[in-house]
Amino acid sequence: MTLHSKREGIEKPQERESMWFAEDAILWSSALRKLGVTAGITARSHGSMAGSHHPLAEQAENRAALARRLGFDAVVRAKQVHGRDVAYVTAAVEPWPIADALWTDRPGVLLGIAAADCVPVLVADPRGPIGAAHAGWLGTSLEVVRALVDAMVAGGASRDGLVASIGPSIGPCCYTIDAERAEAVRERIGPDALETRDGKTYFDLWSANAAQLRAAGVREVEVARICTLSGGADLWSYRGRGPDGKYGTQLGFIGRPRLKAAVP
Numbered sequence: 001m002t003l004h005s006k007r008e009g010i011e012k013p014q015e016r017e018s019m020w021f022a023e024d025a026i027l028w029s030s031a032l033r034k035l036g037v038t039a040g041i042t043a044r045s046h047g048s049m050a051g052s053h054h055p056l057a058e059q060a061e062n063r064a065a066l067a068r069r070l071g072f073d074a075v076v077r078a079k080q081v082h083g084r085d086v087a088y089v090t091a092a093v094e095p096w097p098i099a100d101a102l103w104t105d106r107p108g109v110l111l112g113i114a115a116a117d118c119v120p121v122l123v124a125d126p127r128g129p130i131g132a133a134h135a136g137w138l139g140t141s142l143e144v145v146r147a148l149v150d151a152m153v154a155g156g157a158s159r160d161g162l163v164a165s166i167g168p169s170i171g172p173c174c175y176t177i178d179a180e181r182a183e184a185v186r187e188r189i190g191p192d193a194l195e196t197r198d199g200k201t202y203f204d205l206w207s208a209n210a211a212q213l214r215a216a217g218v219r220e221v222e223v224a225r226i227c228t229l230s231g232g233a234d235l236w237s238y239r240g241r242g243p244d245g246k247y248g249t250q251l252g253f254i255g256r257p258r259l260k261a262a263v264p
């Protein structure tokens with residue numbers, strides 16, 4: 001079964017086959033692992049990472065536990081507002097910067113993007129800089145991933161050397177948007193990622209972000225193709241929240257491990 005509808009007449013970005021895999025209750029990007037980067041998304045069994053419906057202290061502890069488990073000191077976060085601002089970070093800071101994308105050129109810094117249906121987009125330059133973006137319908141229509149790539153390149157990353165991975169999110173199988181949002185998407189980025197079926201408009205966040213990454217000069221784009229609502233993985237989904245309205249968020253993460261000191 002494919003979760004992704006191919007459309008004729010639209011030049012598709014060259015996407016590598018999804019090689020995301022599950023291990024230790026985390027879903028991992030193999031394209032980024034090949035670069036020596038720690039990159040993936042947590043499952044529900046790790047607890048909620050940044051949702052507004054869970055105790056903040058509990059979520060802070062869940063993030064700290066994740067960082068420890070992955071071999072980092074802390075998760076570096078931003079206050080996400082569905083915009084396109086990008087923050088350069090070298091360490092965890094409080095209060096969190098207001099941004100929907102983060103990048104760093106420091107090994108040992110673990111970037112975290114909270115999402116429950118929005119797309120975590122993880123990007124790495126094989127030689128150093130890494131970045132992460134949060135792209136829901138609004139961030140995708142504002143092309144937040146292009147802002148991230150431009151900021152990384154301005155900071156020294158090699159544009160055509162970048163590798164990007166589009167993590168699990170609500171897929172084109174499930175993601176309906178209302179007419180007002182569809183019109184905003186159409187105005188900003190055109191109709192290519194919109195499809196009408198059964199009288200509803202579906203927004204393909206995966207193909208939209210992949211196309212934006214390609215347009216920004218990224219040659220290698222991996223798409224996880226795992227839907228948070230219908231994909232069968234143990235993931236939080238805002239659209240799939242229970243009748244009490246409660247939901248949590250997973251954390252898309254990317255970090256370059258510190259070089260290990262030579263054993264004396």
Ligand SMILES: [Zn+2]
Pocket residue numbers: 170171172173174175227228229230231
């Ligand atoms: Zn789905």
